Amino acid sequence: MADTEYCRRTAVTGLSVSPTDATRLRELVEEWKRGCQLAVNEAWGVCHTRSEVQQLAYDRLRDETALGSQHAVLATHRAAEAIKRSRRHDGDRPEFTNPTVAFDTRTMTVFDDRTVSLTTTGERVRCDLDLPADGGYQSRYLDDEDWEPAKSTLHYRDGEFTFHLGFRRPSPAVDPPTEGATVLGVDLGVENLAVTSTARFFDAGELNHRREEFERVRASLEATGTRSAARTLRQAGDRLDRFVRQRLHEVASGIVAEAEEYGCELVAFGQLSEVRELDPDAGPLHEWLFERLLSFVEYRAAERGIAVVEVNPEYTSQRCMECGFTHPQNRDLERRQFECLKCGASAHDDYNAAKNIAFRCVRRGPLSSRGLGAAACALRSGVVTPDDGFTPYAELSEAPKSD
Template identity: 80%
Template sequence: MADTEYFRRTAVTGLSVGPAEAERLRGLIEEWKRGCQLAVNEAWGVCHTRSEVQQLAYDTLREETTLGSQHVVLATHRAAEAIKRAQDRDGSKPEFTSPSVTFDTRTMTVFDDRTVSLTTTDERVRCDLSLSADGGYQAQFLDDEQWEPAKSTLHYRDGEFVLHLGFRTPRPEVEPPTEGATVLGVDLGVENLAVTSTARFFSAGELNHRREQFEQVRASLSATGTRSASRTLKQAGYSVDQFVRGRLHEVANGIVDEAEQYDCQLVAFGELSEVVDILPEADPFHEWLFSQLLSLVEYRAAARDISVVQVNPEYTSQRCMECGFTHPENRNLDEGQFECLKCEASANDDYNAAKNIAFRCVRRGPLSSRGLGASACALRSGLISPNDGFTPYAELTDAPRSD
């Protein structure tokens, strides 16, 4: 099954590791970094796809490192990803300094007793997962047979090992509507994590605040360097992680509920890679938030036979939904307002963008070879379509359900 045919989740958990196991894992991490760097050195300026880098560097890594064969394969793949990312950004040669290592189902086994076995350059180690008494949010993946372990990453920081445990489940098949459908547009942002074309706002204020507080705590405790500070930092990180993931679930549920309330068969987002590029204030944290939110919405929407699509978000923040006039100065970034220079229509800038995302989904045409996809955009007060214009819900036979 292709990689894109899975929904993926990550459950972050600490590991209870004894001195001997810790030494083996630290040794693996150092050898992994060295292997990844060797693969980059071999492939830099020559190739960048996984298959090419693996073919070019595999023998070198087997001869010059103590990594097992599967970890050699994973290291060449990691090097290929780093080379491709570097080429897309600043073009500087990647250097592997982060104390982390990738595992897959051949190098990692998760057991029902909440332990995990990990391959090292020496003997395998078996460790307890550090979970709360009730299992935490991680239990929903560990205890559900629908979610199977997948590629994961072990991180070592401040003397502690943290496992970003990956899970995946097959993506249900949801056929795009073949007849005229209603679409809910969703705009993603930094101040508002998500805004729908029906004017539902999901603030990112508390997410940003918690993250900023944690970064301040991390800077302070990392400088202290004591074992107590390390434990406190671990607890603070766990608390923030729990809050962020809980908030993402709330927002995802809210978006899908909004789609159901307004009888939408489609939910449209801007393409994530483009969204990040057009948000100068966005950073890797927000990029991660957007990706996680999209995945959560896709999973929940599929269970309700709602399709999720991505459209080009270019100029959606600059285009007036009333008259179509597009200009950068229509949007006031300082005040978060949109005011058309031509027709003087005004609205919240994120709300205006969400409507444009939905309308772009309609105007781009069929979503499948079998027929028409979206035909109308859901707004708070009615539907808008290219042919019929705006129609208030009061004039429609099937009005949206009330809250």
Template identity: 85%
Template sequence: MADTEYCRRTAVTGLSVSPTDAARLRELVDAWKRGCQLAVNEAWGVCHTRSEVQQLAYDRLREETDLGSQHAVLATHRAAEAIKRAREREGERPEFTTPTVAFDTRTMTVFDDHTVSLTTTGERVRCDLKLSDDGYQSRYLDDDEWEPAKSTLHYRDGEFTFHLGFRTPRPAIDSPTEGATVLGVDLGVENLAVTSTARFFGAGELNHRRDEFEEVRASLDATGTRSAARTLRQAGERIDRFVRQRLHEVANGIVAEAVEYDCELIAFGELSEAADLLPEAETYHEWLFERLLSFVEYRAAEEGVAVVEVNPEYTSQRCMECGFTHPQNRNLDESQFECLKCEASAHDDYNAAKNIAFRCVRRGPLSSRGLGAAACALQSGLVTPDDGFTPYAELSEAPRSD
């Protein structure tokens, strides 16, 4: 089954490790960092796909490190991912200093007694998982529907933690009929996402923390000491955790909105076009949009909601009330949409979200996937091409739940 056909979760646990096993795991961490760096050095400027980097660097890793065969493979894959990200961000050659190691089902075994066996550079070690008081990890450990998947060992301040991955096949989604209702979502820089039902997910804290991190990065890069590099790494890990948590919150909120308004479809502007239409967007925002879309897709699948992308061109300039389209309808300085023809006004991101939903309706069914929509959900009613706006109070079955 393809990787995209799984829903994934991560349960963070502590590890109870004996002094002997701790030494073995530290040796593995050191060998892993060295192996990843060797693979990057070998492939930088030459190739970046997993298969290419593995073919190029695997033999060297086996000769020059103590990594076992499967961990050598995983290290080349990790190097390929780092190279790809650096290329996308036009960054410098990656440096592997973070004390982490990737595991898969060949290099780890999770047992029913909540212990885990891990491959090292020597003998395997078996450790107790230290579960949190609320026991949220048990929801996956003790549920046969979730199987262990790619995981990561972390070492910090003398302690080991294990980010234990799980996966389960995505629920099958019945193709929405042509009478489906669609929720439109507009992506942006000031507001990460705005729905056609007028729910706003701000990006202020994300942007603020990123700006702070860039200032710290500039200062520490200028210092150039090992201590500065360690501090920078820790700061980067903190912001990564915050970003992931925020994206999960936004994704859950978008899907909750679709469920509340009985939407069978969620429509985004095509990511390949969305960033180009935002003059203030950077590579960082493109990455945010991609991650958010992936989070929404697997969360929506659990609720039986499909996710589609539509052409976002002119959605920020078109008036949802009368259809008049003009660049000057949008006041970028005030984030306001004011139609030059009918004088209708709204927040520009909200207007764009409604247009994205409406475009999904107007383009008709997608014959290749059997998806179609007849109405777009707004905060107070439905909009259809034929009937116009209908308040929920006038519908026989209001799509909004109590």
């Protein structure tokens, strides 16, 4: 399971910077880019984890740049992230040209008077946060003691500085599911990023289209080989990353909303470790997408008291939800259709798998030492239990809200 120790938010603010402080911050930006590039050059083809890159490149950054000790550490971590992302996309050695700098609680201090103190290559600078007249949404985090400052990013563009101020708070504890809890099943895939057991489909068409378009652009620009082409390629990659992140947030919000709509105290996913074996079209990029999506669902669900679990997804795409008959030929991969060879029941294959994932969560038994767990899986028109079979919502005391 993904780490859900903290909920995280980002508040984007302007910075009021004096000419002297602006010079110091610009110097920091240039040294940061240089430090990140030195770390990448040192680690490329050698290692890619944060600890490995830090151990390999830290001394060189301290010797050859004006970065302080903690910013040198952060630069090696940023380099490691860039290397991993490039490896994931089968890309070339990263080049750092974006005018951004990472900060953490050792290199920044946020004060109650709406100012922030930042470490530079020389003296620290203290700047006013440029907030809307009414305080804006940023004040929700600045004024709430439950939210504490966390990793943040300074951005410099067109002569102006903005600060992406990070906040975090402990994720709310999620109580074990009550006896008789209902579970929402979620199947992850390539054509549809996610499909729920209540028949909500989150299409991956636009995401896949943009990815394919990026690959075509990359092939063309790499063939050109100019510095301008490399810069254009990095910008295209950044746009793709922003789109992917936004799409994953939208899908995560939709899954949690679906769980709330149908009164589910549990959301069940197939175990991510099995994804590549069970879906031949899923590669390393999709594994990364699924991991990020799961983490986004987890922290949103935790805030609403909904638990997230993973179950073994083996045979969930081959098993008939109606009669239980399991066979590889039940599934037509070309048509994305499931049709049971025994009883003739048919459905979209991802939808059938989502229902089976939910039902497997029910059948696997208690989820806690107190014997509590899922008792029913939510479908669009009713619930299914091992003992009672299908029950329409019209026959239940509580039905989901209408659309």
